[in-house]
Amino acid sequence: MSPKRRFVLFIILTGLFFIVTPGIILFSQGYLFDWQKFRLVQAGGIFVKTLPEEVSLAVKPESGTKEKKLASKKSLLGPAGTLIKSLLPQKYLVTVTPLDNQNISWQKELEVSPLTVTKASRIIFPKTNPEISAIAMTSSSINLVSLPEKNKKTVLYATEDNKIFSFENSTSSLIFDLKSLTGFPKAEKITELSLSSSGKNFIAFSKTSGVIHVKDKGTFLIASFFRIFLKNEKTSLSQTRLVWHPENDNVLFALNQKGGYFFDLNTQEYSKFTEKNILGLTNNYFLDSSGEINNFDYTDKTAEKKIFETGLKSGRYQISLIKDTDFLLKNESGELFLIFKNELKKISGNVSFFLLSFDGSRFVYGTESGEIFVYFLKDVFDDLAYKENEILELGRVENLKTGYLANHNWHLIAVSNSALAVFEIDKRLPINQYEIQLGPISKIIEFAEPEIRWLDQNQNLKSAKIFP
Incomplete structure (x- = not known):
């Protein structure tokens, strides 16, 4: 190659070096050329x-x-x-x-x-066409089904002929036949089953009567079991509301206008823990008819302490403790209230259900018309930021029954009469929703991620894995 050609080649390569090298450096530093705007951008x-x-x-x-x-x-x-x-x-x-x-x-x-x-x-991505397994709990006609709050593996049910069974590990076991109990009206059917936290004990109500079952002690007519209490306190069962302790199977609260009482089912003894008329109760707190939320210890009457004045003085309330002195309260009319940082706020007036996340970072509620909302109780940052008191509307479901949080609280499973709707919790649009058809749903038994269990219209126990 002649010296002239070598010089020309040198000039060309040098020019390419000074042209290409800055581009390579800029690209390595995260720059691109936007041809539409004709400029360098990061x-x-x-x-x-x-x-x-x-x-x-x-x-x-x-x-x-x-x-x-x-x-x-x-x-x-x-x-x-x-x-x-x-x-x-x-x-x-x-x-x-x-x-x-x-x-x-x-x-x-x-x-x-x-x-x-x-x-x-x-x-x-949920399994929109999951494999469904079914188990017939009994060949008898089932009248009523219930399940314990703390033991979702057990199902209790009453048949049309007033027999009460437990169903666990694919096996039904007879607990009691009410026809054998003297004094129980034979023509009446069981209309309600009220279970202790793990299902060990329960109360079965009919139209005019009822029985209480205490494991290892037997099954008794309610009127007979509470006879001394009713006589001493000059009250009646129709004026008294019986509520199970949320953690202790052997403690039952009796609430009426004269105050609050607790029964120790082991000793069959009772004691009065407050003079106040209780509208709602949970863990160690209750709301009374003067509108006050009180902290209490049912074993120590002197431990009662006023926490917050709500102004809510009538009705019955479902209460959920968020933490410390923060609460969610829902009354029978569907009004949902939030007590947060010593302030009371009405969230909605037509709520059908609400649920609190396990970490207390948010709660979900659904309305009677099927709208579903997420309310953030603190700043949360995941893929993006959510601010304290921020409300996200997820969508609407026809015939909405209840809901469950899943996948670390970033998905909601909404239950209707025959299907599940799975919503992502992400405020960027569109909010993705997936439908899972399950057939007629009589009652959801349990959602234990990734599987859901329910009863169909024939009271067959069914289950399906809805997440991978």
């Missing part, structure tokens, strides 16, 4: 994590440029997620479709900012 990215892990992804820019498609990579160490890099700062419509079910997808509008990775790490 790039961002999107991180997506799913369950199941094998999905296809499509990322469509708001600017209308070409859609990017890719597939997730499966990790031997478990769900690792997919990082989509080198994206121009703008909004993107991200669509994720599980490879094992092309009929459903997750879609969200995500905004990418310079030098920032936008996260969507709570994507879980």
Whole structure:
């Protein structure tokens, strides 16, 4: 090669070096060239994590440029997620479709900012057509079903001929036949089963009578069991509300206008712990008819202490303790109140159910018309930030019965007459919702993630795994 040609080649390579090298350096520092705006910008990215892990992804820019498609990579160490890099700062419509079910997808509008990775790490696809198993609890006609609050593996049910059974580990066991109890009206059927926290003890009511069952002691007519109490306190069962202790199977509260009493079922003795008329009770707190929430110890009458003045002086209340002196209260009219940081706030006037997350960070409530809301009780940061007192509306479900939180409180399972609706808790739009048809649902027995158990219209016990 002649010296002239070598010089020309040197000039060309040197020019390419000074042109290409800055581009490589800028790209390595997170810069891209935005051809629509004809300028250098700092790039961002999107991180997506799913369950199941094998999905296809499509990322469509708001600017209308070409859609990017890719597939997730499966990790031997478990769900690792997919990082989509080198994206121009703008909004993107991200669509994720599980490879094992092309009929459903997750879609969200995500905004990418310079030098920032936008996260969507709570994507879980439920099994929209799950395999359902069924067990017939009995060949008899079931009249009523109930289950303990603290023992969801046991189901208690009453048959049309007034026999009471427990069902556990796929086996039904007869507890008592009311026809053999002298004094119980044979023509009346059981209309209510009230169970202690683990189901060891229970009360069965009919229209005019009732029985109490105490394990290892027997089954007694209510009027006979509480005879001394009714006589001494000059009251009647029709004026008295019986409430089980939320933790202790052997403690039963009797509440009426004369005050609050507790019964020790082991000794069959009772004692009065307050003179106040109790409207609602939970753990170590009660709301009385003067509108006060009191802290109490049922074994020590002198321990009673006023906590908060609510102004709520009538009706019956379901009370849930959030922490310390923070409470949720719902009355029979559907009014839901929040006592938070020494302030009382009315949340809604037509609530059908509410539930508090296990970590106390939020609660969910549903209205009689089927709307579902999430209320954040403190600042929460996950894929994005939620502020204390922020309310998120998830959607609406026809014939809404109840709900359950799942997947670390980032999904809600709403129960209707024949289906489940699974909502993600994510305020970025759209809010994804998936429907799972289960057939007629008489009563939900238990949601123990990832499985749900319920009774159908024929009182058959069914179960299905609804999450991977």
